[in-house]
Amino acid sequence: MCGIVGLFLKDKSLEPRLGEMLTEMLVTMTDRGPDSAGIAIYRNGDDSQAKMVVQSDNADSDFEKIGDDLSEALGTSVKAERNDTHAVLYMPKDKLAEAREALREIRPDVRVMSAGETMEIYKEVGLPKDVAARFEVEKMGGSHGIGHTRMATESAVTTMGAHPFSTGMDQCLVHNGSLSNHNRLRRQLRREGINIESENDTEVGAAYVTWKMQTGSTLGEALESTIDDIDGFFNFVVGTKDGFGVVRDPIACKPAVMAETDQYVAFASEYRAFVDLPGIEDARVWEPEPATVYFWNH
Protein backbone atom coordinates (compact mmCIF):
# COMPACT_ATOMS: atom_id res chain seq x y z
CA MET A 1 0.00 0.00 0.00
CA CYS A 2 1.92 3.08 1.35
CA GLY A 3 0.34 6.32 2.45
CA ILE A 4 1.06 9.77 1.12
CA VAL A 5 0.10 13.11 2.59
CA GLY A 6 0.86 16.60 1.35
CA LEU A 7 -0.04 20.02 2.65
CA PHE A 8 0.49 23.30 0.86
CA LEU A 9 -0.47 26.39 2.85
CA LYS A 10 -1.99 29.45 1.23
CA ASP A 11 -2.71 31.11 4.56
CA LYS A 12 0.55 32.27 6.16
CA SER A 13 -0.99 32.30 9.62
CA LEU A 14 -1.08 28.48 9.50
CA GLU A 15 2.65 28.19 8.73
CA PRO A 16 3.78 27.73 12.35
CA ARG A 17 1.45 24.71 12.53
CA LEU A 18 2.61 22.97 9.33
CA GLY A 19 4.65 20.25 11.07
CA GLU A 20 1.88 19.54 13.54
CA MET A 21 -0.80 19.22 10.84
CA LEU A 22 1.43 17.15 8.58
CA THR A 23 2.29 14.81 11.46
CA GLU A 24 -1.38 14.26 12.30
CA MET A 25 -2.15 13.49 8.65
CA LEU A 26 0.78 11.08 8.39
CA VAL A 27 -0.01 9.24 11.62
CA THR A 28 -3.60 8.69 10.40
CA MET A 29 -2.13 6.89 7.38
CA THR A 30 -0.08 4.49 9.54
CA ASP A 31 -2.13 1.42 8.64
CA ARG A 32 -1.30 1.97 4.97
CA GLY A 33 2.35 1.34 5.75
CA PRO A 34 4.11 0.87 9.08
CA ASP A 35 7.63 0.05 7.83
CA SER A 36 9.25 3.45 7.53
CA ALA A 37 8.26 7.06 7.29
CA GLY A 38 9.63 10.34 6.11
CA ILE A 39 8.83 13.96 5.46
CA ALA A 40 10.09 16.74 3.27
CA ILE A 41 9.45 20.12 4.79
CA TYR A 42 9.98 23.51 3.19
CA ARG A 43 10.91 26.20 5.68
CA ASN A 44 13.24 29.03 6.67
CA GLY A 45 14.38 29.85 3.16
CA ASP A 46 17.41 32.04 2.79
CA ASP A 47 18.77 33.14 -0.61
CA SER A 48 22.32 33.52 0.64
CA GLN A 49 22.61 30.05 2.17
CA ALA A 50 21.86 26.48 1.24
CA LYS A 51 20.95 23.59 3.47
CA MET A 52 22.20 20.06 3.14
CA VAL A 53 20.51 17.42 5.26
CA VAL A 54 22.66 14.40 6.03
CA GLN A 55 22.00 11.15 7.86
CA SER A 56 24.25 8.73 9.68
CA ASP A 57 23.75 5.46 11.54
CA ASN A 58 26.64 6.56 13.76
CA ALA A 59 25.36 10.05 14.38
CA ASP A 60 27.23 10.55 17.69
CA SER A 61 30.67 10.14 16.20
CA ASP A 62 29.93 11.33 12.67
CA PHE A 63 28.19 14.56 13.66
CA GLU A 64 30.32 15.60 16.64
CA LYS A 65 32.65 17.82 14.66
CA ILE A 66 31.09 17.65 11.23
CA GLY A 67 30.62 21.43 11.00
CA ASP A 68 34.24 22.19 11.87
CA ASP A 69 35.67 19.46 9.67
CA LEU A 70 33.57 20.47 6.69
CA SER A 71 34.41 24.17 7.22
CA GLU A 72 38.06 23.26 7.06
CA ALA A 73 37.66 21.08 3.97
CA LEU A 74 35.64 23.73 2.10
CA GLY A 75 37.49 26.78 3.36
CA THR A 76 34.24 28.43 4.39
CA SER A 77 32.04 28.48 7.45
CA VAL A 78 29.64 25.54 7.70
CA LYS A 79 27.17 25.47 10.56
CA ALA A 80 25.82 22.08 11.62
CA GLU A 81 22.58 21.51 13.53
CA ARG A 82 22.00 17.96 14.64
CA ASN A 83 18.50 16.48 14.73
CA ASP A 84 18.65 12.86 15.96
CA THR A 85 20.14 10.70 13.16
CA HIS A 86 20.07 13.66 10.77
CA ALA A 87 21.93 16.97 10.69
CA VAL A 88 21.32 20.15 8.73
CA LEU A 89 24.49 21.69 7.32
CA TYR A 90 24.27 25.38 6.39
CA MET A 91 26.71 26.55 3.74
CA PRO A 92 27.02 28.87 0.73
CA LYS A 93 25.00 27.55 -2.21
CA ASP A 94 28.02 27.28 -4.53
CA LYS A 95 29.73 24.92 -2.07
CA LEU A 96 27.10 22.15 -2.20
CA ALA A 97 28.77 20.03 -4.87
CA GLU A 98 32.15 20.39 -3.21
CA ALA A 99 30.61 19.46 0.15
CA ARG A 100 29.25 16.19 -1.28
CA GLU A 101 32.76 15.31 -2.48
CA ALA A 102 34.34 16.30 0.81
CA LEU A 103 31.85 14.29 2.86
CA ARG A 104 32.72 11.16 0.93
CA GLU A 105 36.30 11.65 2.15
CA ILE A 106 35.85 12.87 5.70
CA ARG A 107 32.58 11.10 6.63
CA PRO A 108 32.19 8.08 4.32
CA ASP A 109 29.18 6.70 6.26
CA VAL A 110 27.17 9.89 6.05
CA ARG A 111 24.39 9.95 3.46
CA VAL A 112 22.95 13.04 1.84
CA MET A 113 19.17 13.20 2.21
CA SER A 114 18.52 16.54 0.53
CA ALA A 115 20.01 19.82 -0.59
CA GLY A 116 18.41 23.14 -1.32
CA GLU A 117 17.47 26.55 -0.01
CA THR A 118 14.34 25.54 1.87
CA MET A 119 13.77 21.76 1.69
CA GLU A 120 14.76 19.39 4.48
CA ILE A 121 14.17 15.64 4.23
CA TYR A 122 13.97 13.46 7.34
CA LYS A 123 13.28 9.75 7.08
CA GLU A 124 13.85 6.62 9.12
CA VAL A 125 12.63 3.09 9.64
CA GLY A 126 9.68 2.85 12.07
CA LEU A 127 6.11 3.93 12.62
CA PRO A 128 5.13 7.43 11.47
CA LYS A 129 4.44 8.55 15.05
CA ASP A 130 7.89 7.40 16.20
CA VAL A 131 9.71 8.85 13.21
CA ALA A 132 7.87 12.18 13.57
CA ALA A 133 8.62 12.24 17.30
CA ARG A 134 12.36 11.58 16.97
CA PHE A 135 12.77 14.53 14.59
CA GLU A 136 10.21 16.68 16.46
CA VAL A 137 8.39 17.35 13.20
CA GLU A 138 5.43 18.74 15.15
CA LYS A 139 7.48 21.76 16.17
CA MET A 140 8.50 22.59 12.61
CA GLY A 141 6.79 25.44 10.81
CA GLY A 142 6.94 25.91 7.07
CA SER A 143 5.14 26.77 3.86
CA HIS A 144 4.49 23.24 2.59
CA GLY A 145 5.47 19.65 3.15
CA ILE A 146 5.05 16.07 2.03
CA GLY A 147 4.93 12.94 4.15
CA HIS A 148 5.12 9.26 3.33
CA THR A 149 4.58 6.05 5.23
CA ARG A 150 5.86 2.92 3.57
CA MET A 151 4.70 -0.64 3.19
CA ALA A 152 7.70 -2.12 1.43
CA THR A 153 7.06 -4.29 -1.61
CA GLU A 154 9.97 -3.86 -4.00
CA SER A 155 13.01 -3.64 -1.73
CA ALA A 156 14.24 -3.91 1.86
CA VAL A 157 13.05 -1.82 4.78
CA THR A 158 15.98 0.56 5.25
CA THR A 159 16.48 4.28 5.80
CA MET A 160 17.60 4.69 2.21
CA GLY A 161 14.55 2.78 0.97
CA ALA A 162 12.26 5.18 2.82
CA HIS A 163 10.62 8.12 1.07
CA PRO A 164 10.86 11.02 0.17
CA PHE A 165 13.65 10.73 -2.39
CA SER A 166 15.51 13.85 -3.40
CA THR A 167 15.40 14.53 -7.13
CA GLY A 168 17.41 17.75 -7.17
CA MET A 169 17.79 21.06 -5.38
CA ASP A 170 14.70 21.67 -3.24
CA GLN A 171 12.94 18.82 -4.99
CA CYS A 172 11.68 15.47 -3.80
CA LEU A 173 9.39 12.65 -4.80
CA VAL A 174 7.20 10.19 -2.91
CA HIS A 175 5.38 7.24 -4.40
CA ASN A 176 2.47 4.94 -3.70
CA GLY A 177 2.44 1.90 -5.93
CA SER A 178 4.96 -0.46 -7.43
CA LEU A 179 6.96 0.00 -10.61
CA SER A 180 7.44 -2.99 -12.86
CA ASN A 181 10.17 -1.79 -15.23
CA HIS A 182 12.50 -0.38 -12.59
CA ASN A 183 15.34 -2.85 -13.15
CA ARG A 184 15.66 -2.04 -16.84
CA LEU A 185 15.23 1.66 -16.17
CA ARG A 186 17.87 1.56 -13.43
CA ARG A 187 20.43 0.02 -15.81
CA GLN A 188 19.54 2.60 -18.46
CA LEU A 189 19.82 5.54 -16.05
CA ARG A 190 23.12 4.29 -14.63
CA ARG A 191 24.49 4.19 -18.18
CA GLU A 192 23.43 7.83 -18.46
CA GLY A 193 25.58 8.54 -15.41
CA ILE A 194 22.77 8.92 -12.87
CA ASN A 195 23.67 7.76 -9.38
CA ILE A 196 21.19 5.20 -8.00
CA GLU A 197 22.11 3.70 -4.64
CA SER A 198 19.45 1.15 -3.75
CA GLU A 199 17.35 -1.61 -5.33
CA ASN A 200 14.27 0.47 -4.57
CA ASP A 201 11.76 1.09 -7.38
CA THR A 202 10.86 4.59 -6.24
CA GLU A 203 14.49 5.69 -6.22
CA VAL A 204 14.47 4.80 -9.93
CA GLY A 205 11.32 6.90 -10.41
CA ALA A 206 13.04 9.81 -8.66
CA ALA A 207 16.25 9.28 -10.67
CA TYR A 208 14.22 9.23 -13.87
CA VAL A 209 12.69 12.63 -13.03
CA THR A 210 16.16 13.98 -12.16
CA TRP A 211 17.57 12.70 -15.45
CA LYS A 212 14.72 14.16 -17.51
CA MET A 213 15.31 17.55 -15.92
CA GLN A 214 19.07 17.35 -16.43
CA THR A 215 18.41 16.75 -20.11
CA GLY A 216 16.23 19.79 -20.57
CA SER A 217 12.73 18.92 -19.39
CA THR A 218 10.81 21.05 -16.96
CA LEU A 219 9.46 19.26 -13.89
CA GLY A 220 6.01 19.26 -15.50
CA GLU A 221 7.38 17.67 -18.67
CA ALA A 222 9.34 15.13 -16.65
CA LEU A 223 6.15 14.11 -14.83
CA GLU A 224 4.23 13.95 -18.12
CA SER A 225 6.79 11.55 -19.52
CA THR A 226 6.56 9.21 -16.50
CA ILE A 227 3.15 8.26 -17.91
CA ASP A 228 4.82 6.90 -21.08
CA ASP A 229 8.15 5.62 -19.75
CA ILE A 230 7.33 4.21 -16.33
CA ASP A 231 5.38 0.98 -16.21
CA GLY A 232 3.45 -0.07 -13.14
CA PHE A 233 1.21 1.49 -10.56
CA PHE A 234 2.04 4.91 -9.28
CA ASN A 235 0.81 8.00 -7.59
CA PHE A 236 3.78 10.35 -7.54
CA VAL A 237 3.74 13.48 -5.45
CA VAL A 238 6.68 15.83 -5.99
CA GLY A 239 7.69 18.68 -3.74
CA THR A 240 9.23 21.80 -5.24
CA LYS A 241 10.54 25.01 -3.71
CA ASP A 242 7.24 26.75 -4.48
CA GLY A 243 4.68 23.99 -4.14
CA PHE A 244 3.89 20.47 -5.16
CA GLY A 245 2.78 18.38 -8.11
CA VAL A 246 0.76 15.19 -8.46
CA VAL A 247 0.53 12.56 -11.18
CA ARG A 248 -1.30 9.21 -11.27
CA ASP A 249 -0.76 6.38 -13.73
CA PRO A 250 -3.52 5.82 -16.33
CA ILE A 251 -5.06 2.85 -14.49
CA ALA A 252 -5.14 4.84 -11.24
CA CYS A 253 -5.87 1.98 -8.87
CA LYS A 254 -3.85 3.62 -6.10
CA PRO A 255 -6.11 5.97 -4.19
CA ALA A 256 -5.67 9.74 -4.15
CA VAL A 257 -7.84 12.50 -2.81
CA MET A 258 -7.35 16.25 -2.70
CA ALA A 259 -8.93 18.99 -0.60
CA GLU A 260 -8.78 22.72 -1.16
CA THR A 261 -9.93 25.68 0.91
CA ASP A 262 -8.89 29.34 0.98
CA GLN A 263 -6.25 28.32 3.52
CA TYR A 264 -4.59 25.26 1.96
CA VAL A 265 -4.40 22.54 -0.67
CA ALA A 266 -4.02 19.04 0.78
CA PHE A 267 -3.27 15.66 -0.76
CA ALA A 268 -3.73 12.25 0.84
CA SER A 269 -4.08 8.59 -0.01
CA GLU A 270 -7.35 8.54 1.92
CA TYR A 271 -9.86 11.12 3.07
CA ARG A 272 -9.30 10.08 6.71
CA ALA A 273 -6.04 12.03 6.70
CA PHE A 274 -7.96 15.29 6.24
CA VAL A 275 -10.48 15.06 9.05
CA ASP A 276 -8.59 17.27 11.51
CA LEU A 277 -7.65 19.99 9.03
CA PRO A 278 -9.33 23.32 9.75
CA GLY A 279 -12.47 23.99 7.72
CA ILE A 280 -12.42 20.56 6.05
CA GLU A 281 -16.24 20.36 6.27
CA ASP A 282 -16.47 23.14 3.70
CA ALA A 283 -13.46 22.17 1.57
CA ARG A 284 -13.72 21.22 -2.07
CA VAL A 285 -12.79 17.53 -2.06
CA TRP A 286 -12.04 15.64 -5.27
CA GLU A 287 -9.90 12.92 -6.81
CA PRO A 288 -7.13 13.85 -9.25
CA GLU A 289 -7.76 12.41 -12.73
CA PRO A 290 -5.55 9.60 -14.01
CA ALA A 291 -2.67 10.40 -16.40
CA THR A 292 -2.94 14.11 -15.62
CA VAL A 293 -0.26 16.30 -14.08
CA TYR A 294 -1.36 18.82 -11.45
CA PHE A 295 0.68 21.62 -9.84
CA TRP A 296 0.06 24.01 -6.99
CA ASN A 297 2.50 26.90 -6.57
CA HIS A 298 2.93 29.92 -4.39
Next chain:
Amino acid sequence: MQTIDLETQSLRELNQTLHDQIGQTNQTAWEINNPRGSHAIAVGLDAPMDVTINGNAGYFCASMNKQANVHVKGSAGPGLGENMISGTITVDGDASQNAGATAHGGLINIKGNASARCGISMKGVDIVVHGNIGHMSAFMGQSGNLVVLGDAGDALGDSCYEARFFVRGEVKSLGADCEKKEMRPEHIEFLKDILERTGADAKPEEFTRYGSARKLYNFDVDNASAY
Protein backbone atom coordinates in the same frame (compact mmCIF):
# COMPACT_ATOMS: atom_id res chain seq x y z
CA MET B 1 -33.93 6.48 16.76
CA GLN B 2 -30.68 4.87 17.95
CA THR B 3 -27.47 6.90 17.70
CA ILE B 4 -23.92 5.61 17.58
CA ASP B 5 -21.06 8.08 17.86
CA LEU B 6 -17.81 6.87 16.31
CA GLU B 7 -15.94 9.47 18.33
CA THR B 8 -16.68 7.47 21.47
CA GLN B 9 -17.58 4.01 20.17
CA SER B 10 -15.47 1.69 18.06
CA LEU B 11 -16.26 0.58 14.56
CA ARG B 12 -16.44 -2.99 15.78
CA GLU B 13 -19.08 -2.05 18.37
CA LEU B 14 -21.04 -0.23 15.68
CA ASN B 15 -21.07 -3.10 13.23
CA GLN B 16 -21.76 -5.69 15.94
CA THR B 17 -24.70 -3.66 17.20
CA LEU B 18 -26.11 -3.43 13.68
CA HIS B 19 -25.55 -7.15 13.09
CA ASP B 20 -27.38 -7.91 16.34
CA GLN B 21 -30.52 -6.54 14.66
CA ILE B 22 -30.59 -9.45 12.25
CA GLY B 23 -33.77 -11.42 12.91
CA GLN B 24 -35.36 -8.72 15.06
CA THR B 25 -36.58 -5.49 13.59
CA ASN B 26 -38.02 -3.41 16.40
CA GLN B 27 -35.20 -0.84 16.22
CA THR B 28 -35.18 0.21 12.63
CA ALA B 29 -33.75 3.74 12.63
CA TRP B 30 -30.05 4.23 13.26
CA GLU B 31 -27.87 7.28 13.07
CA ILE B 32 -24.07 7.25 12.95
CA ASN B 33 -22.22 10.39 13.95
CA ASN B 34 -18.58 11.39 13.41
CA PRO B 35 -17.75 8.79 10.75
CA ARG B 36 -14.56 10.76 9.88
CA GLY B 37 -13.91 8.70 6.76
CA SER B 38 -13.64 5.42 8.71
CA HIS B 39 -13.57 2.23 6.71
CA ALA B 40 -16.18 -0.56 6.72
CA ILE B 41 -19.04 1.43 8.25
CA ALA B 42 -22.34 -0.52 8.27
CA VAL B 43 -21.04 -3.52 6.35
CA GLY B 44 -22.80 -6.86 6.17
CA LEU B 45 -26.22 -5.59 7.33
CA ASP B 46 -29.11 -8.01 6.94
CA ALA B 47 -32.27 -6.42 8.31
CA PRO B 48 -34.85 -3.94 7.00
CA MET B 49 -33.39 -0.95 8.87
CA ASP B 50 -32.63 2.68 7.99
CA VAL B 51 -29.07 3.75 8.71
CA THR B 52 -28.01 7.37 8.32
CA ILE B 53 -24.32 8.25 8.31
CA ASN B 54 -23.80 11.91 9.17
CA GLY B 55 -20.59 12.72 7.34
CA ASN B 56 -18.03 11.14 5.04
CA ALA B 57 -17.50 7.37 4.98
CA GLY B 58 -14.31 5.52 4.03
CA TYR B 59 -13.71 2.25 2.20
CA PHE B 60 -16.40 -0.41 1.68
CA CYS B 61 -19.24 1.57 3.22
CA ALA B 62 -22.45 -0.54 3.36
CA SER B 63 -20.83 -3.32 1.41
CA MET B 64 -22.45 -6.76 1.42
CA ASN B 65 -25.71 -5.03 2.33
CA LYS B 66 -28.96 -6.99 2.42
CA GLN B 67 -32.31 -5.28 2.97
CA ALA B 68 -31.07 -2.15 4.75
CA ASN B 69 -31.41 1.42 3.51
CA VAL B 70 -28.16 3.26 4.10
CA HIS B 71 -27.91 7.02 3.61
CA VAL B 72 -24.48 8.68 3.56
CA LYS B 73 -24.86 12.40 4.21
CA GLY B 74 -21.45 13.09 2.75
CA SER B 75 -19.10 11.30 0.37
CA ALA B 76 -18.02 7.66 0.32
CA GLY B 77 -14.60 6.09 -0.26
CA PRO B 78 -13.63 3.17 -2.52
CA GLY B 79 -15.82 0.05 -2.69
CA LEU B 80 -19.18 1.60 -1.73
CA GLY B 81 -21.85 -1.13 -1.59
CA GLU B 82 -19.44 -3.75 -2.83
CA ASN B 83 -21.20 -7.08 -3.34
CA MET B 84 -24.54 -5.68 -2.18
CA ILE B 85 -27.44 -8.14 -2.43
CA SER B 86 -30.50 -5.93 -1.79
CA GLY B 87 -31.58 -2.71 -0.09
CA THR B 88 -30.64 0.82 -1.05
CA ILE B 89 -27.64 3.06 -0.59
CA THR B 90 -27.91 6.82 -1.09
CA VAL B 91 -24.84 9.05 -1.12
CA ASP B 92 -25.39 12.80 -1.03
CA GLY B 93 -21.83 13.56 -2.17
CA ASP B 94 -19.37 11.70 -4.39
CA ALA B 95 -18.29 8.06 -4.38
CA SER B 96 -14.72 6.95 -4.97
CA GLN B 97 -13.52 4.00 -7.09
CA ASN B 98 -15.34 0.69 -7.49
CA ALA B 99 -18.78 1.82 -6.28
CA GLY B 100 -21.18 -1.12 -6.48
CA ALA B 101 -18.45 -3.58 -7.51
CA THR B 102 -19.85 -7.11 -8.01
CA ALA B 103 -23.18 -6.06 -6.45
CA HIS B 104 -26.00 -8.51 -7.10
CA GLY B 105 -29.08 -6.42 -6.39
CA GLY B 106 -30.60 -3.38 -4.74
CA LEU B 107 -30.16 0.26 -5.67
CA ILE B 108 -27.19 2.59 -5.28
CA ASN B 109 -28.07 6.24 -5.70
CA ILE B 110 -25.06 8.59 -5.90
CA LYS B 111 -26.04 12.26 -6.00
CA GLY B 112 -22.55 13.49 -6.94
CA ASN B 113 -19.88 11.88 -9.12
CA ALA B 114 -18.47 8.37 -8.99
CA SER B 115 -14.84 7.80 -9.96
CA ALA B 116 -13.10 4.96 -11.79
CA ARG B 117 -14.54 1.47 -12.21
CA CYS B 118 -18.06 2.31 -11.02
CA GLY B 119 -20.14 -0.89 -11.25
CA ILE B 120 -17.16 -3.10 -12.10
CA SER B 121 -18.39 -6.68 -12.56
CA MET B 122 -21.92 -5.65 -11.55
CA LYS B 123 -24.21 -8.64 -11.27
CA GLY B 124 -27.72 -7.25 -10.98
CA VAL B 125 -27.51 -4.02 -9.02
CA ASP B 126 -29.04 -0.78 -10.26
CA ILE B 127 -26.71 2.21 -9.95
CA VAL B 128 -27.78 5.79 -10.59
CA VAL B 129 -25.08 8.47 -10.67
CA HIS B 130 -26.36 12.04 -10.88
CA GLY B 131 -22.94 13.38 -11.91
CA ASN B 132 -20.12 11.81 -13.95
CA ILE B 133 -18.41 8.43 -13.74
CA GLY B 134 -14.71 7.61 -14.25
CA HIS B 135 -12.83 5.28 -16.56
CA MET B 136 -13.34 1.52 -16.91
CA SER B 137 -16.82 1.73 -15.43
CA ALA B 138 -18.95 -1.43 -15.56
CA PHE B 139 -15.94 -3.46 -16.71
CA MET B 140 -17.21 -7.03 -17.16
CA GLY B 141 -20.69 -5.97 -16.05
CA GLN B 142 -22.93 -9.02 -16.11
CA SER B 143 -26.41 -7.74 -15.32
CA GLY B 144 -28.17 -4.79 -13.77
CA ASN B 145 -28.35 -1.16 -14.86
CA LEU B 146 -25.94 1.75 -14.66
CA VAL B 147 -27.67 5.09 -15.19
CA VAL B 148 -25.47 8.18 -15.51
CA LEU B 149 -26.88 11.69 -15.75
CA GLY B 150 -23.49 13.21 -16.57
CA ASP B 151 -20.55 11.93 -18.62
CA ALA B 152 -18.71 8.60 -18.64
CA GLY B 153 -14.89 8.24 -18.77
CA ASP B 154 -12.78 6.00 -20.98
CA ALA B 155 -13.62 2.38 -21.81
CA LEU B 156 -17.22 2.22 -20.59
CA GLY B 157 -18.54 -1.33 -20.39
CA ASP B 158 -15.34 -3.06 -21.46
CA SER B 159 -15.89 -6.81 -21.90
CA CYS B 160 -19.43 -6.52 -20.59
CA TYR B 161 -22.08 -9.21 -20.64
CA GLU B 162 -25.74 -8.31 -20.22
CA ALA B 163 -25.58 -5.25 -17.96
CA ARG B 164 -27.26 -2.16 -19.47
CA PHE B 165 -25.78 1.34 -19.43
CA PHE B 166 -27.74 4.56 -19.90
CA VAL B 167 -25.70 7.73 -20.24
CA ARG B 168 -27.16 11.21 -20.68
CA GLY B 169 -23.89 13.05 -21.36
CA GLU B 170 -20.77 12.23 -23.34
CA VAL B 171 -19.00 8.89 -23.28
CA LYS B 172 -15.27 9.46 -23.64
CA SER B 173 -14.79 6.04 -25.20
CA LEU B 174 -16.45 2.64 -25.23
CA GLY B 175 -14.57 -0.42 -24.03
CA ALA B 176 -14.02 -3.59 -26.04
CA ASP B 177 -17.30 -5.19 -27.17
CA CYS B 178 -19.47 -2.38 -25.83
CA GLU B 179 -21.73 -0.61 -28.33
CA LYS B 180 -24.47 1.96 -28.61
CA LYS B 181 -27.97 0.44 -28.73
CA GLU B 182 -31.45 1.59 -29.61
CA MET B 183 -33.80 2.88 -26.92
CA ARG B 184 -36.98 0.84 -26.96
CA PRO B 185 -40.20 1.58 -25.04
CA GLU B 186 -39.26 -0.76 -22.20
CA HIS B 187 -36.05 1.21 -21.66
CA ILE B 188 -37.95 4.48 -21.48
CA GLU B 189 -40.33 2.88 -18.97
CA PHE B 190 -37.45 1.56 -16.89
CA LEU B 191 -35.72 4.95 -16.85
CA LYS B 192 -38.91 6.80 -16.01
CA ASP B 193 -39.38 4.65 -12.94
CA ILE B 194 -35.80 4.68 -11.68
CA LEU B 195 -35.28 8.40 -12.29
CA GLU B 196 -38.39 9.11 -10.28
CA ARG B 197 -37.36 6.78 -7.46
CA THR B 198 -33.93 8.39 -7.20
CA GLY B 199 -35.15 11.98 -7.45
CA ALA B 200 -33.12 12.53 -10.62
CA ASP B 201 -33.82 15.63 -12.62
CA ALA B 202 -33.67 14.17 -16.13
CA LYS B 203 -35.95 12.89 -18.88
CA PRO B 204 -35.69 9.28 -20.11
CA GLU B 205 -35.52 10.46 -23.73
CA GLU B 206 -32.24 12.29 -23.06
CA PHE B 207 -30.33 9.05 -22.46
CA THR B 208 -28.41 6.79 -24.82
CA ARG B 209 -28.27 3.09 -24.16
CA TYR B 210 -25.08 1.02 -24.41
CA GLY B 211 -24.53 -2.67 -23.95
CA SER B 212 -22.71 -5.75 -25.12
CA ALA B 213 -22.06 -6.33 -28.83
CA ARG B 214 -21.82 -10.02 -27.80
CA LYS B 215 -18.77 -10.61 -29.96
CA LEU B 216 -16.54 -11.75 -27.12
CA TYR B 217 -18.99 -14.36 -25.89
CA ASN B 218 -17.55 -17.13 -28.02
CA PHE B 219 -14.11 -17.81 -29.35
CA ASP B 220 -13.69 -16.57 -32.89
CA VAL B 221 -10.99 -18.32 -34.88
CA ASP B 222 -10.11 -15.05 -36.60
CA ASN B 223 -8.83 -13.82 -33.22
CA ALA B 224 -6.54 -16.81 -32.68
CA SER B 225 -3.43 -14.76 -33.39
CA ALA B 226 -4.31 -12.38 -30.57
CA TYR B 227 -3.76 -15.06 -27.93
